Amino acid sequence: MTSPVRLALLGCGTVGGEVVRLLHEQSADLAARIGAPIEIAGIAVRRLNRDRGDLPVDPALFTTDALGLVKRDDVDVVVEVVGGIEPARGWLVEALRAGKSVVTANKALLAEDGAALHDAAAEGGGDLYYEASVAGAIPLLRPLRESLHGDRITQVTGIVNGTTNFILSAMDATGAGFAEALEEATELGYAEADPTADVEGFDAAAKAAILASLAFHTRVSAADVHREGITEVTAADVASAKAMGCTIKLLCIAARGADAAGRETVNVRVHPAMIPLTHPLASVGDAFNAVFVEAEAAGQLMFYGRGAGGAPTASAVLGDVVAVARNRLAGVRAASESAYADLSVRPMGEALTRYHISLDVADRPGVLAAVAGVFARHDVSIATVRQGSAAAGTSGGGRDDDAELVIVTHVAPDAALAATVGELRGLDIVRSVTSVLRVEGGF
Amino acid sequence: MTSPVRLALLGCGTVGGEVVRLLHEQSADLAARIGAPIEIAGIAVRRLNRDRGDLPVDPALFTTDALGLVKRDDVDVVVEVVGGIEPARGWLVEALRAGKSVVTANKALLAEDGAALHDAAAEGGGDLYYEASVAGAIPLLRPLRESLHGDRITQVTGIVNGTTNFILSAMDATGAGFAEALEEATELGYAEADPTADVEGFDAAAKAAILASLAFHTRVSAADVHREGITEVTAADVASAKAMGCTIKLLCIAARGADAAGRETVNVRVHPAMIPLTHPLASVGDAFNAVFVEAEAAGQLMFYGRGAGGAPTASAVLGDVVAVARNRLAGVRAASESAYADLSVRPMGEALTRYHISLDVADRPGVLAAVAGVFARHDVSIATVRQGSAAAGTSGGGRDDDAELVIVTHVAPDAALAATVGELRGLDIVRSVTSVLRVEGGF
Structure with missing residues (x-):
C-alpha cells in the first residue's frame, strides 16, 4: 500500500x-x-x-x-x-x-x-x-468555488449563525423579548457565556466575508462587512413582522450592484431583516443554517443543514x-484563490434596501401628507401604507388621538432610508417610531 | 495568453x-x-x-x-x-x-x-x-463526490423529477385526480406529450442509480432500482395523506442496510410515499427539486433548486x-470513479419500509382482531390504528354497517408488508382496501 x-x-x-x-x-x-x-x-x-x-x-x-x-x-x-x-x-x-x-x-x-x-x-x-x-457540515464552499464557476452569482443570502437563529425563532414562537430568549438559549447551551460574537453579528460577518470572496471572485475581509446584531430587535418588531406575514432573521447578504459610473460593485452586510414566510429561508428554524444562492443561469438554490457542533x-x-x-x-494542487474580479466593496449607505417602518402618530388630518412628504424629500418611494389605531404593545398606546402608520418602501439607497427615518423621528406629529426593519426576500 | x-x-x-x-x-x-x-x-x-x-x-x-x-x-x-x-x-x-x-x-x-x-x-x-x-443546476454530485468523503452517508432521499412533483403538488392543492392533474401539467408545458419516462418513474430511477453510486461508492445501475410511478396515486390517497398531516411525493431513496448475515447492503428505489408536512422535503413544491442527505457525522443536509430547464x-x-x-x-485528472465499497444491492422485498393502509371494513365486533391477526401472522408490527365511519369518497361508502380502519405500521421488510395487504384484500370482512402508501421521513 x-x-x-x-x-x-x-x-x-x-x-x-x-x-x-x-x-x-x-x-x-x-x-x-x-x-x-x-x-x-x-x-x-x-x-x-x-x-x-x-x-x-x-x-x-x-x-x-x-x-x-x-x-x-x-x-x-x-x-x-x-x-x-x-x-x-x-x-x-x-x-x-x-x-x-x-x-x-x-x-x-x-x-x-x-x-x-x-x-x-x-x-x-x-x-x-x-x-x-x-x-x-453544509457542503457550500466547494459548490461556490467549483460547481457555480460557469455561472454568474448575483446574490448570496444566508442564515449562518445558529445562536441568533435560535433566539429569533424563540422570539417568534413565544413573543418573548431579546433578553428572555437569550437567557433560554444560554440555558440550553445554544449561546455561550459571552454571546457577543454571535448576537452582535461578528461571527456572521466573518462568514459573510468568506462567502462574498468566493461568490464574487474578490477579496472581501471582515472590515468590509456592514454589521448589525440582533440585540435591538424587540418583541414589537417581531409582532410587526408577523402582521406582515413575515419573520425576522439575522441575514448575511452579499450582493452584486453597480456604482454611479456603472462599474460592478459588491455590498456585503449582516443585519436582522424581515422576510416573507413564503421564502425558503423563513422556515429555517432553531440552530439550523441555510444559504440561499441566486445565479443568473442556475436560478435559486438553497443549501440547508447543521451549521455547528x-x-x-x-x-x-x-x-x-x-x-x-x-x-x-x-502531486497536484487544487484551484487556488480566485480573486480576479477585484470588485470594489460598496459602503452600506449605497446598498439598495427596503425598509418597513411603524410609526405612532397623532390621529388628525394632514398627518399622512406630512409623513409622505418626508419620504419624497429623500427620494424614497413608498410601496404600501397601512393606517390603523395604535397597536397594542407600542409605547404610546392608550391615547385616543393615536394612530399607527405602517409603511413599506420600495428599494432605495440605505442612506436615504436611514435619513428618512431620522427626519421622521424629529417630526412633531410622530409620537414615536415603534419599529424599523429592513425587508429582504422580495415580498 | x-x-x-x-x-x-x-x-x-x-x-x-x-x-x-x-x-x-x-x-x-x-x-x-x-x-x-x-x-x-x-x-x-x-x-x-x-x-x-x-x-x-x-x-x-x-x-x-x-x-x-x-x-x-x-x-x-x-x-x-x-x-x-x-x-x-x-x-x-x-x-x-x-x-x-x-x-x-x-x-x-x-x-x-x-x-x-x-x-x-x-x-x-x-x-x-x-x-x-x-x-x-443544484450542485449536488460534487458535494457527494467530494465534500462528504470524510463522512458515512446513511440515506439519500430526493425529489428529482419536476413533472411528477408538479402533478402531485397540484393533486394536493386542488384534490384533483391523477389524470386531471397530468392534463394541467401538459397544458402548462411541465409534462411532455409522452409523459411515460416521468410519470412511470424511469427518469427518477436513472437519477437514483447515479446518486446511489456516488453516495455508497458502489456501481448501481437503473436495473438495480425498484421503480413505481405515480399513475396509481388517487385523490383518495392524497386525502388520506392529508388526514395524517402528510403529503405525497415521488421519492427516490438510496439507503444503507444490512443483510441477514450482517453484511452491508444498499437498497435503491423510486416510489410515491407519504411524508409528514414537517419534513423539509414536504414544502418542495411545483417543479422544484430537492435532495435530502443523511450522514453519520454531518447529520441532515438538504440541497434545493431548479431541477430542469x-x-x-x-x-x-x-x-x-x-x-x-x-x-x-x-495536466491533472480529477478523482476517478469511487466504487471500492461494492455493496450488494438488496431487492425491494428486503427493504425496510412502513405502510399506511386504509381499509373499508364491516362494522361488527371482532373485525379489528381479525385484521390485527393478519399483521401478526406476517410479523408486521402496528404503530397506530384509527377507526371511524367510512370516509366520504371511498368506493364502498354509504352502507350503515361500514367502518374505516386506518393503520400505520412500524418498519418491516417490504415483502411482508405487501403480503399483509394481499391477505387483507382476501378477507371477507374487508370490503375494500382504499389506500396503500409507503410512509417515509420518520413520522
Missing part, C-alpha cells in the same frame, strides 16, 4: 476530538477513498493532561509545541481547529510556506486576513481548504482532508 | 443553445476562472438548417458528423447534451478512450451503462463529469466545463 498521508492536528476540543474519532472509525473507508491511509503525526494542545475521555489515539502524540509540530518534515497536512487570529495565523502561514496543505475551520482568521493564508499557499504550492469555516464540523474537515490528501498523492 | 481549451458540443437544443449563449456572454469571466479562453471547435446537430434563433456562434461550426467531431485532434473537451443511450454512448466512449474529457447531462446513459464511460475515462486518462445529470442545466454543464478545463491546463 502507498505510504500514509501524515496529518498534524492543531486543537483537540469538541471538533478536534470528533476528527480523531472519525479518523479512527472510518480509517478503512478513508484509505480506500484517498488511496493511502491517514496517520496522525501529532496533536497540538494547550494542556497535555486534560481529560479527553477515551479518545482512540496514542497519548504520546500530544504536544504543546504547535509550531514545532507544524514544521516537522514528516507532516503533510495541517488541520487547524483552534480558532482565533493568533497564534493560528503564524502556524498556518508557516505550514503553507513550507508546502504543506492546510485544512482549517477558522472563519475569524480567514475573514480577518485570508490574504496572508492564500498568499502563503501560493508560495508553498500546497492546498488551503476551509469548508468547515462557514455553515458547518462537533460531528458536523468534523465531517466538513474530513471531507477537505480527503481532498487535499488525494491532491498530494496525485 | 495560454492557448484556448477547445470544446466540441454534441446537441444544440434547449440546453445546448443555453451553453452556447453562456459561453459567449461570460467568455471573459470563464477565461479568468480557467486561466485560458474556451473556444467552440464544433457543434454536432441532427439538422444543419434548423432555425436556432440568433445564437452567437459561427454557423460554419455546425456539423452532422458527431463522431468525426469527437475524433478531431483539436478537441480537448466533449460536452454532450443529446441524451439517450445510443449513439451518445459510442461518441463518449470514443472521446474518453482518446483521452478527451467529457461533460454530460445524460442520466439515462449513466444509469444504464455508467461503467462503460468510467472504464473508458480510466483508459484514456481524461475526466468524466456529469453534475447536470441529476437535479439540474435550459439555463439551470447549462449552468451545471458550464461549472463542469470550468473544472475539466482547469484540470487539463494543470
